[in-house]
Amino acid sequence: MLLIPLLAVFPALHNVYFAFQPFENVGWVLMAGCLLLAAYRRGNKECGLLLIPLMCVPLSTLLDQAAGPFPRFTELVMGLHVRGVGISPSYIALLLLLGGLLAVILMRFIRISRDEEIAAAELEAARTVQQLLIPPSSPATPGFLVESVYLPARQVGGDFFLILPAPDPTADLSLLAVIGDVSGKGLQAAMVVSTIIGGLRMQISRRPAEVLARLNRALTGNVSGFATCCAILLHSDGRAILANAGNPSPYCDGEEVPTLPGLPLGIAPEITYDETTFTLASGSRLSFVSDGVVEATSFPNKELFGFDRTRAISTQSAAAIAEMACAFGIGAPQADDITVLTIIRE
Incomplete structure (x- = not known):
């Protein structure tokens, strides 16, 4: 008995999904940003480096969607080309995110090495x-x-x-x-x-x-x-x-x-x-x-x-x-x- 109402509602749900599909990644990115912010407030300062490049992802999604009705909008906003080929905001956001990840890995390595040196010195003193x-x-x-x-x-x-x-x-x-x-x-x-x-x-x-x-x-x-x-x-x-x-x-x-x-x-x-x-x-x-x-x-x-x-x-x-x-x-x-x-x- 529930099959008939579901079949009737399915076309409407299908249309709603595709209407909001361009912003699907935005929600996930915002959720990840909240988690990173919470980790930063608890003392994990390296997570703060990822907040800025991570916020570029939903911004780039909005810019890419704006490029549909306004073909020149993305190019005017970003204005970046490599050998005559335009770079979309998505690529820039991805590069920033990867750079933030590398920075986090490097900073965590430095911090862990410093903590290990301090712990070794304390053990030697003890x-x-x-x-x-x-x-x-x-x-x-x-x-x-x-x-x-x-x-x-x-x-x-x-x-x-x-x-x-x-x-x-x-x-x-x-x-x-x-x-x-x-x-x-x-x-x-x-x-x-x-x-x-x-x-x-x-x-x-x-x-x-x-x-x-x-x-x-x-x-x-x-x-x-x-x-x-x-x-x-x-x-x-x-x-x-x-x-x-x-x-x-x-x-x-x-x-x-x-x-x-x-x-x-x-x-x-x-x-x-x-x-x-x-x-x-x-x-x-x-x-x-x-x-x-x-x-x-x-x-x-x-x-x-x-x-x-x-x-x-x-x-x-x-x-x-x-x-x-x-x-x-x-x-x-x-x-x-x-x-x-x-x-x-x-």
Whole structure:
């Protein structure tokens, strides 16, 4: 039943279409101009270069249509010839549009190159700062043998560790060690690491639970993301006090040290952390690893290094553990930072 009305209306629609067909491209060009203008107002300044040549397209369409009843109108308006051949406004508009496109491509290339140079300089500055905050060698630790390896997956890493001997070695031979991992990658994670290391160096208390609580309050609401962290206080007589905030548990002589669970830092301000106490015998080795060791992935079967392999090699030196994790992932890009910290009570 609807076919008869449609057949009756079709001739009229057909005539309307052909009446406005000369201006069909004008609508599309105006729509594209609005989109370019919106992009320009949002900060893409290169799009502004295309507005002028783009507006020449509807103008050239109007001039070409005016050339019908007025054959000399186009030539009088434009007045351009190449070797005696007149150039229509459409050709000129097309040349302007192509020139604008080339200008946009060139300007975007220059801007992207400049932004990449700035980003590279910022990453290099962050890497330099991080090297100062996380030195390659540990400070003197009387009564303990400390070894560390830090292999960031990128120019700057999100892992961190810090060794803090007692302020007065003559009165106290204790050792505070902190190791952790910041969520995210790149420059943002490196800035959070700098905040954490700075906060650790200003710590007054050496109790692991209080250290984590203070760091948690400092990070919550001030940085994006979160951080896992493990803190341990070792005394010269072997007494060890450990608190954990979501970091992989350490290993002692090849066995995992049971730790009480705790939420990562930076999630909620009023979190408290429980402490685990144990005795580290003379000659025993504590091994701390980041998740970059556990999550090292082999190529091409994509098998994880895993906790069993990590526990099996935890009696090795820090350099050997890191080397085995890297060798396991040969052929695949290093997905995460690898940090290993070992402490032997002498």
